[in-house]
Structure formats: structure tokens, C-alpha cells
Amino acid sequence: MTEYIGKTFGKRLVLREAGRDKSRDRLYLCQCECGRQDVVRQSSLRVGRSIMCHSCAAKLTRNGRTHELSGTRLYGIWKSMVRRCTDTSVKGYAGRGIVVCDDWLDTRVFHEWAFANGYNDSLTIDRIDVNKGYSPENCRWVPKVEQRENVRTLSATNKSGYRGVSRKHGRNVWLARVTVDGSIVHLGHHEDAMTAAKARDAYVIANGLRLPLNFKFEARAAE
Secondary structure, X not given: OHHHOOOEEOOEEEEEEEEEOOOOOEXXXXXXXXXXXXXXXXXXXXXXXXXXXXXXXXXXXXXXXXXXXXXXXXXXXXXXXXXXXXXXXXXXXXXXXXXXXXXXXXXXXXXXXXHHOOOOOOEEEEEOOOOOOEOOOOEEEEEHHHHOOOOOOOOOOOOOOOOOEEEOOOOOOEEEEEEEOOEEEEEEEEOOHHHHXXXXXXXXXXXXXXXXXXXXXXXXXXX
16 A cells, blocks of 8 residues: 555554555565664554564663653553553553553653653552443543443453442342442342443443443433
């Protein structure tokens, strides 16, 4: 695709096509701002996984940008966040185009945002929209118990197929619940799983909670 040639992706300028890899993904010869040239997959450029060469990425940990975080819990959160979005062996992140915004590749910027937005060691980073990446607009600090509510894929043990819904043991009724500030709010018994899921979504919307919904489009229309 010639439209990639001459475009800049992060610090990389696309120079020319360089064939295809084994999976038939197009390859491009790119030049980083530092002058280094290397071959990059089209899919990596498209989702923002390869915004700089390996040498520039390595400098993030050698030029003093990480010394203020190294060895701290916050540095561990930053490191895990970046790995999840760049390591293709981590299922469900890089393959879905979930990326870390360019500014947060500098740990000093991430550090400043974290403490300006209420970080402490009892909290964990959480994406508000699970289909979008890590950025100041899409992230917040929440208790671990609340983050477990905000999951993209339901647990295999959840037989209802809906967030916040479970079947009452020994009875054909469904329970709705939501976790708020580390506490579980029970939302009653319902005759079927879908009704329970809608009750849970209605509570989330009515109380302005920033949690994923079961019926995304219906619920947003109701807002």
C-alpha cells in the first residue's frame, strides 16, 4: 500500500515497501528520527506498536528517564503496561490495537500524571473504555476490587453471560450486583439473566458509574 510511504508513525518515517512476512503482512523500510533504519510490519505501524526503533526505546531506561521510578511499585505498573501493549505474545492487547500513548513512554510524564490524579499504593490503573488504550483521557486509579468488575471478557465461571449477574444456587432466579468503592451493591432477584443484566446497567447509568455495560448501545441511548 503506497499510501504508507512518506508518512510518519511516531518517530518513524516510512521510506519504501520491503516485501511481506510469512503471514503475508506487508513490510516497510522505516527510518527513525535517530537515523537508524529497520523493517517494520504494516500492522505494527497501523496500531502504533512500533513508534520508534529499538535503540531509542532502550534509551528510555538509560538516559535518566526511569531513574525516579526504578524499583517502585509505580515503575512496575508502567513497565507492565508497556509490555502488555508491545509484546505480541500477551493475548488480547497488542493484537487488538491497545497501545500506550506516546507521552507515557516517558516515565516522568506518567509519574507526574499518576500523582496528580490520586495515585497511592492501594490503587491500580484502569482503562475506562476497555476498547481504547492507555492515555490520560482513558485511565483512572481504582481499588483492585473495582477493577475486577471492569473486565472485557467474562470469567468462564460466569454462566449468565452478563457482567454483574449470577444464578442463585438451587433456584431458577438471577441476581444482579455491582461493585462500588470496594463494596458490593445487590440489585435484587430477577426471573432471567437478561432482565438482571438490564437492571445492573440501569443502576450503573443512574449513578454515573464508569463501568462497562452489558447492553452498550441500548444503555447509551437511554442516557
